[in-house]
Amino acid sequence: MSEVRDVVCPFCGCLCDDLVILVEEGKIAGVKNGCALSITKYLNYNRERISKPMVRKNGELEETSLEEAVNRAAELLANADYPVSYGWSNTSCEAIATGIELMEEVGGVIDNTSVVCHGPSVLGVHEVGHPTCTLGEIKNRADLIIYWASNPLQSHPRHLSRYTVMARGKFRKSRDERTLIVVDVRKTYTARVADYFIQIQPGKDYELLSALRTAVRGEELEQEEVAGVKREHIEEVADLLISCEFGVLFWGVGLTMTGGKYRNIDLAISLVRDLNAYTKFVMMPMRGHYNVVGANAVFTWQTGYPYAVDFSHGYPRYNPGETSVTDILVRGEADAALIVASDPASNFPRKAVEHLSRIPVVLIDPRWTSTTDIAEVVIPTAMLGIEVEGTAYRMDGVPIHMKKVINPPDGLKPDVEILRMILDRIRAMRGG
Ligand code: SF4
Numbered sequence: 275m276s277e278v279r280d281v282v283c284p285f286c287g288c289l290c291d292d293l294v295i296l297v298e299e300g301k302i303a304g305v306k307n308g309c310a311l312s313i314t315k316y317l318n319y320n321r322e323r324i325s326k327p328m329v330r331k332n333g334e335l336e337e338t339s340l341e342e343a344v345n346r347a348a349e350l351l352a353n354a355d356y357p358v359s360y361g362w363s364n365t366s367c368e369a370i371a372t373g374i375e376l377m378e379e380v381g382g383v384i385d386n387t388s389v390v391c392h393g394p395s396v397l398g399v400h401e402v403g404h405p406t407c408t409l410g411e412i413k414n415r416a417d418l419i420i421y422w423a424s425n426p427l428q429s430h431p432r433h434l435s436r437y438t439v440m441a442r443g444k445f446r447k448s449r450d451e452r453t454l455i456v457v458d459v460r461k462t463y464t465a466r467v468a469d470y471f472i473q474i475q476p477g478k479d480y481e482l483l484s485a486l487r488t489a490v491r492g493e494e495l496e497q498e499e500v501a502g503v504k505r506e507h508i509e510e511v512a513d514l515l516i517s518c519e520f521g522v523l524f525w526g527v528g529l530t531m532t533g534g535k536y537r538n539i540d541l542a543i544s545l546v547r548d549l550n551a552y553t554k555f556v557m558m559p560m561r562g563h564y565n566v567v568g569a570n571a572v573f574t575w576q577t578g579y580p581y582a583v584d585f586s587h588g589y590p591r592y593n594p595g596e597t598s599v600t601d602i603l604v605r606g607e608a609d610a611a612l613i614v615a616s617d618p619a620s621n622f623p624r625k626a627v628e629h630l631s632r633i634p635v636v637l638i639d640p641r642w643t644s645t646t647d648i649a650e651v652v653i654p655t656a657m658l659g660i661e662v663e664g665t666a667y668r669m670d671g672v673p674i675h676m677k678k679v680i681n682p683p684d685g686l687k688p689d690v691e692i693l694r695m696i697l698d699r700i701r702a703m704r705g706g
Contacts, residue, residue: 275296275297275298275303276296276297276298277294277295277296277297278294278295278297278677278679279294280292280293280294280677281293281294281295281659281677281679282659282666282674282675282676282677283308283312283315283564283659284315284364284564284657284658284659284660284666284676285311285312285315285564286311286429286430286562286563286564287430287560287561287562287563287564287566287567287668287669288409288430288432288433288436288437288668288669289564289666289667289668289669289674290307290308290309290312290432290436291674292307293305293306293307293308293312294306294307295316295679297679297680300680300681301320301680302316302317302319302660302679302680304317305317309431309432310431311431316660319657319660321641322641322642322643323640323641323642323654323683324639324640324641324642324646324652324654325654325683325685325686326338326654326685327339327340327342327343327344327651327652327653327654328343328649328651328652329342329343329346329650329651329652330649330650330651335646335649335652340653340685340687340695343651343652343653344653344692344695344696344699345699346636346650346651347612347636347651347653347696347699348696348699348700348703349703350610350634350636350650350651351376351380351382351610351612351636351696351700352380352700352703352704353610354380354382354608354609354610354634355609356382356383356586356602356607356608356609357377357380357381357382357383357608357609357610357611357612358382358383358384358385358599358602358603358608358610358611358612359373359376359377359382359383359384359385359599359611359612359613359614360384360385360386360387360389360599360611360612360613360614360616360618361386361387361613361614361615361616361618361639362384362386362387362565362569362614362615362616363386363387363388363563363564363565363566363568363569363615363616364563364564364565364615364616364658365565365614365615365658365664365689365690366565366568366658366662366664366665366666366676366688366689366690367565367568367571367572367664367665367666367667367673368664368665368690369614369615369658369664369688369689369690369693370386370565370568370569370572370573371572371576372690372693372694372697373612373614373693374572374573374576374577374583375576375697376612376693376696376697376700377583377585377612378585378590379697379700379701380585380700381585381586381588382584382585382586382610382612383582383583383584383585383586383597383599383602383608384573384583384585385581385582385583385597385598385599385600386566386569386570386573386581387562387563387566387569387616388566388569388570388580388581389581389582389594389598389599389600390531390600390621390622391527391530391531391561391562391563391566392527392530392559392561392566393530393536393581393582393594393598394530394531394535394536394538394539395525395530395536395539395559396570396580396581397535397536397539397594398536398537398538398539398540398542398543399539399543401540401543402540402543402544402547403543404543404546404557405546405547405550405555405556405557406556406557406558406670406671407522407556407558407670408670408671408672409436409437409558409668409669409670409672411556412437412438412520412522412556412558413436413437413438413441413443413446414443414444414445414446415443415444415445415446415519415520415554416438416443416446416452416520416521416522417446417451417452417453417518417519417520417521418452418453418455418514418515418518418519418520418521418522419438419439419452419453419454419455419521419522419524420454420455420456420457420521420522420523420524421454421455421456421457421458421464421468421524421525421526421560422456422457422458422479422523422524422525422526422528422529422542423457423458423459423479423525423526423527423528423529423532424458424464424524424525424526424527424528424529424560425458425462425463425464425465425526426464426524426560427462427463427464427467428462428463428464429526429560429562430560430562433524433560434464434467438452438454438522438524439452439454439467453469453470453514453518454467454468454469454470455468455469455470455471455472455511455514456468456470456471456472457472457474457479457482458471458472458473458474458528459473459474459475459476459528460473461473470511470514472503472507472511473502473503474501474502474503475501475502476532477532477533477534478500478501478502479501479528479529479532479533479534479538480533480534480537480538480541481500481501482500482501482503482508483538483541483542483544483545484500484541485497485500485501485503485508486508486511486512486515486545487541487544487545487548489508489509489511489512490512490515490516490545490548490549490552491548495508495509515549515553515555516549516552516553517552517553518553518555519553519554520553520554520555520556521549521553521554521555521556522555522556522557522558523542523545523546523555523556523557523558524557524558524559524560525539525542525557525558525559525560526559526560527560527562529542530559542557543557558669558670559669560669561669564659564666565658565666565667567667567668567669567670567671568665568666568667568673569581571667571671577590577592578590578592579592581594581598582594582597582598582599583597584597599626600622600623600626603622603625603626603627603629603630604623604625604626604629606629608629608633609633610633610634610635610636611630611633611634611635611636612635612636612638613635613636613637613638613639613645613649614638614639614689614693615638615639615640615655615689616639616645617639617643617644617645618630618645619631619643619644619645619647619648620643620644620645627648630645630648631648634650634651635648635649635650635651636649636650636651636653636696637649637651637652637653638653638655638689638692638693639652639654639655640654640655640656640657640686653692654686655686655687655688655689655692656682656683656686656687656688657682658676658688658689659676659677659678659679660678660679660680661678661679661680661681661682661686662678662682662688663675663676663677663678664676664688664690
């Protein structure tokens with residue numbers, strides 16, 4: 275049995291880079307340093323795999339050659355009037371860059387999973403920016419950590435031990451030197467280990483953020499209770515925030531996808547800005563998919579916009595709500611779709627899935643999912659971070675090289691190569 279050391283985990287936005295993978299006869303036999311999520315991913319990486327490209331004929335998916343699948347995908351996308359593309363958060367930056375080129379070539383819309391998670395965070399940050407830093411600085415310096423509407427012990431299990439309350443930093447060495455505050459609608463696993471748990475009424479984040487701002491600025495709160503939290507408790511927490519040396523606010527989709535949406539983020543940014551009049555305070559969204567930050571970064575470099583980019587006018591346009599893929603599908607406007615490393619059929623709104631099932635879908639993904647069942651063309655790929663290498667961005671925007679651990683099954687190529695083949699085919703069809 276051999277060991278591959280310093281492997282980067284391709285699961286959540288923490289991108290833990292200290293995994294040790296045990297390999298026996300070309301297969302993964304064990305994982306050291308991983309959390310339950312990463313161990314499950316590595317030990318089951320080969321389940322539900324698709325081994326051959328498939329094209330739908332007479333209503334059934336039939337195995338075919340890679341060349342035929344690529345040709346069919348190229349035809350469908352090139353001949354569509356308004357194709358859309360979605361996914362991109364579970365693949366490499368190199369693949370994302372090629373996908374943007376492809377969708378620009380066919381004059382379609384390209385969107386990533388931000389549209390269903392931290393899109394409102396991005397919109398809030400557009401307004402005024404946000405003070406942030408790396409996870410390394412938080413590990414070394416933060417003495418007060420807030421998780422707002424986020425439950426990292428279940429969604430990002432090593433976040434606390436690698437980067438926050440339980441991390442051994444340069445200047446903060448133990449749990450006793452850090453205060454943990456959790457704001458959530460229920461007592462989550464993370465709330466159980468918090469020093470202060472603030473149980474907020476569902477959908478009242480905006481109200482509580484406003485009340486905290488009021489208290490932080492030394493103004494009097496008139497209400498006895500805001501969002502289900504007593505005035506004394508709000509004032510006590512405001513005192514804690516002001517008196518820390520280095521504070522950080524992490525927020526999850528519980529803040530972005532509830533009433534208020536990007537206005538919640540706007541207000542959270544304002545709170546952190548107010549706190550910087552007294553102390554050092556930063557903030558960071560808890561990004562889920564391991565390369566969703568990379569998707570936002572590459573989209574922005576190449577088009578100027580982080581998601582929901584529409585090339586149908588011949589130049590990039592961005593107007594979430596109008597140019598987001600979910601909205602386009604709900605309105606029934608798209609006439610073909612390219613899905614990469616995602617399963618929208620299992621989590622998009624019902625009307626969007628209904629339309630997706632009516633139009634030709636090209637799916638590039640290693641596994642069989644609900645989206646496979648409605649796809650016209652399916653091209654399986656090798657897995658980034660396990661079978662192929664590439665680049666991904668950690669939740670704090672630090673680019674990290676993902677290692678290859680084992681060889682992919684015969685015939686499976688990385689996403690970036692498949693996308694390049696489709697793009698080249700489209701260009702050849704157009705004579706250029
Ligand atoms: S916390 Fe996230 S990146 Fe780290 S090992 Fe667990 S699943 Fe992987």
